[in-house]
Amino acid sequence: EPEVTQTPSHQVTQMGQEVILRCVPISNHLYFYWYRQILGQKVEFLVSFYNNEISEKSEIFDDQFSVERPDGSNFTLKIRSTKLEDSAMYFCASSDQYNQPQHFGDGTRLSIL
Amino acid sequence: EDKVVQSPLSLVVHEGDTVTLNCSYEVTNFRSLLWYKQEKKAPTFLFMLTSSGIEKKSGRLSSILDKKELFSILNITATQTGDSAVYLCAVYISSGSARQLTFGSGTQLTVLP
Numbered sequence: 001e002p003e004v005t006q007t008p009s010h011q012v013t014q015m016g017q018e019v020i021l022r023c024v025p026i027s028n029h030l031y032f033y034w035y036r037q038i039l040g041q042k043v044e045f046l047v048s049f050y051n052n053e054i055s056e057k058s059e060i061f062d063d064q065f066s067v068e069r070p071d072g073s074n075f076t077l078k079i080r081s082t083k084l085e086d087s088a089m090y091f092c093a094s095s096d097q098y099n100q101p102q103h104f105g106d107g108t109r110l111s112i113l
Numbered sequence: 114e115d116k117v118v119q120s121p122l123s124l125v126v127h128e129g130d131t132v133t134l135n136c137s138y139e140v141t142n143f144r145s146l147l148w149y150k151q152e153k154k155a156p157t158f159l160f161m162l163t164s165s166g167i168e169k170k171s172g173r174l175s176s177i178l179d180k181k182e183l184f185s186i187l188n189i190t191a192t193q194t195g196d197s198a199v200y201l202c203a204v205y206i207s208s209g210s211a212r213q214l215t216f217g218s219g220t221q222l223t224v225l226p
Contacts, residue, residue: 004155033213043156043201043216056213091155098212099205101147101161106154 002026004105006092012111013082021077021108023092032075033093033102034067036060043091049075050098079110087112115140119202119217127225130192134220136202137184144205144212146178146185151199151219159187159200192224 005024013019025032034046048055049067064080075094079086089109093102116139126132138146145163149156160169162178162185169176173192178185189196199221203214 031212035214042218043203043214045213045215048213058213099144101158102214103158104149104155 004092004094004103006090006105006108008108009106010109010111012113015084015112016081019079019082019110021079021090021092021110023075023077023105024073025075025092025094026096026103027073029094029096029103031055031095031098031102032067032069033095034077035091035093035104036088037091037107038088046077046090082110082112084112086110115204115206115215117202117204117215117217119200119220121220122218123221123223125223125225126192128193130224131188131190132192132222134187134189134200134202134222135184136186136217138202138204138215139183140204140206140215142206143180144207147203147205147214148176148185148187149201149203151201152197156201189222192222194224194226197222197224 007022032049035043037043045058047057047061066078068076089107091107092105095102118137120135145161147161148159160176165178165180173190176187199219201219202217205212
């Protein structure tokens, strides 16, 4: 069964450094998303992406965050200058239509030191 | 503010028991409600409910939506240890052409042998 893949599974970074989290969505999907889950808290929406542009973003998704689809298969989340509070599990998801279920990757655990 | 509330927060049962998990919501621009199962990593999709009163079933799992009372239930019959997981309820809300999932806190289900 097709799946969303995310790399790396765990990233440890010093505060202030830039990180790029990578995702390969399901191949025929057109809608892409990033969510995060701080330990012990709810899964929170960050951003949705369609047709090479951001469709919607949450208040969390401020200027330090950016997303990109650099080629036909990858979808990336960049955090420019990481803060301690960015430590979380980051999930990528994709769907084939905007009103269809989103399918999630296994996540990247980001630890900021 | 959009709100999705799940109850109970945790539940411990023995194999063979039947459980009912609850999800209530208060959101603007409701489109559909989804249930996910989260074991170690990725939330895996279970059901998407759009219409009231229509039960969705998959094996021992079933779910139904009440759009008048703004809640959904997820039933699991004849529970097995493999059902142990966090069950997440999420609501699709729309803003223009974009959709995002708003999640509840989840119900931690533990099934003892």
